[in-house]
Amino acid sequence: MTDCDLCGKGLPTLIPVRTYPPLFKFAYPEGVWKGLCETCLDSAQKTYLGVNKDEVSCRNNKCALCGHKGRAHPVELQVPDFSKGTVKKEVNLCMKCLESIDKAYIKFKREQIECSACGHGHH
Template sequence: MTDCDLCGRALPTVNPVRTFPPLLKFAYPEGVWKGLCETCLDSAQKTYLSINKDELSCRRNKCSLCGKKGRVYPVELQVPSFSKGVVKKEVNVCTICLESVNETYIRFKREQLEEAHEEGRIHGHEHVHEH
């Protein structure tokens, strides 16, 4: 079991997102991997898709994934709670981490489609023959 690095949900697997924490840039020049659950990955992807259009929502704060201070964007999370079920919360994520989230999101969705195709849930183009 591992925990999502944004919402804290414990899951058997998470989606790896490469981050570049400023404090670790010399020790890990290739970046550090953070794990996001599917819900947080989807939510961060929505934020990534809206940042070009919604420039006014830009804040200056610390990124929740890499710790870098600067321009960040709000990502809405659904944090599990024993008493309330799910609590909505916002965290700040920088542009660089959002770009990494986008790459992971695309890779994750492509793998899901390939898996579904292999299992026969999605069929290729069906040809109809007329007689």
């Protein structure tokens, strides 16, 4: 089991997303892999699609995935809670992480379609 890097939900497998933490840019120039659950991936993808690239309505904050300080966009998550089931929580993600999430989302959905087309029923 491993935990989603955004909501903390424990799942056997997560969707890999490449991030570029500024703190590790010399040690890991190719980026660092983070794992997201499908729910968080969907929420972040929805935010990415709704972001107007020229818009300045984002926040000056720290990115929840890579730790970059600067412009970040709020993403609403469904965080598991033992007493309430799920709780809505907002985290901030920078544009670079949102772009990486978009690439991971497209790849994940393409793999799901290919897998369902082959008829093996992996999911």
